[in-house]
Amino acid sequence: MRIAVDAMGGDFAPKAVVQGAVEAAREFGVGITLVGDADRVGRELDLMDTSRLDIQVRHASQVVDMDDSASTPLRKKKDSSIRVATELVKSGEAVAVVSAGHTGASMATAFFVLGMVSGVDRPALAALLPTLTGYSIVLDVGANVDCKPLHLLQFAVMGDVYARKVHNRTMPSAALLSIGEEDTKGNELTREAFKLLRASQVNFVGNIEGRDIFNGKVDIIVCDGFIGNIAIKISEGLAEAMNLMLKAEIEDAIGGQLGYLLMRPAFRKFKQKIDYSEYGGAPLLGVNGTCIVSHGRSTPKAIKNALKLARDFHLKQVNKSLQQEIISSMARLAPAKSPAKEKEGALG
Secondary structure: OOEEOOOOOOOOOOOHHHHHHHHHHHHHHHHHHHHEOOHHHHHHHHOOOOOOOOEEEEOOOEEEOOOOOOOHHHOOOOOHHHHEEEEHHHOOOOEEEEEEOOOOHHHHHHHHHOOOOOOOOOOOOOOEEOOEEEEEEEOOOOOOOOOOHHHHHHHHHHHHHHHHHHHOOOOOEEEEEEOOOOOOOHHHHHHHHHHHHHHHOEEEEEOOHHHHHOOOOOOOEOOHHHHHHHHHHHHHHHHHHHHHHHHHHHHOOHHHEEEEEHHHHHHHHHHHHHHHHOOOEEEEEOOOOOOEOOOOOOOOHHHHHHHHHHHHHHHHHHHHHHHHHHHHHHHOOOOOOOHHHHHHHHHO
């Protein structure tokens, strides 16, 4: 098994990316191909012990900058690290690609280079959100700004497969993010999607509101990418703000220093729970190959965990299951043809 890594992607690249990749190669026994500026990547590797590790370097002369458009690696920078890394998956030289670089460019490149799993119209970025009971899978969180009801159904089916195959949820529950629990609430998109989800084989439990996102009552939360991206960004900001506000309030109180020392273990656990590096990255579900999109601020730990996710995604053949479930769902929703209609279609 070999995983291609965009060594130039992320705020702390290539140092953090190379370090995380080396740790993953050592801990998980996977082969790594680091794609990027060979000189810079090589200098970072020289600082580490890579003996007996299966790590290769593939040179790429260009880097997609954060102010570039999502289509840049497709049109202007075809020798960019993200494009070359994705091409390795297309050619079969790698089973997965991991990048902490330009999110839009990573998704666009995967979409156009790898193509889609048969039966899937749109890819979905699936993120893990910490809750009172563990974590929920939220999708889509940014791959699709405008969606149709059928897309939300496909997101739910893909989320169901991902929850079962990778996160070992036996019968995951799925809910639609809306402005009310009643099936009549929401906009036209959510109302029509509700009908499709209710008729599907997904364990659909209805609508949930924004206030229910963190209570952990459902395993999968389905929404379009516009709403999902806002929800995930608000969650990140709120978690960081809460941590700082609580710390400030305790320090200002009488005996605050002692109180903070006593509560430090609890703070440490809270920080670990909301730390994105614990989850590594978000898989782009639906593309014909494994693509893991990591946070731009990814640390070596985040990169290592993203590579573990890529390994698990491949070993458990998630894409094969996605295709089977999508085909099954579409067949279930398709109206049965009457004999007269079938004859008419044959004659036509």
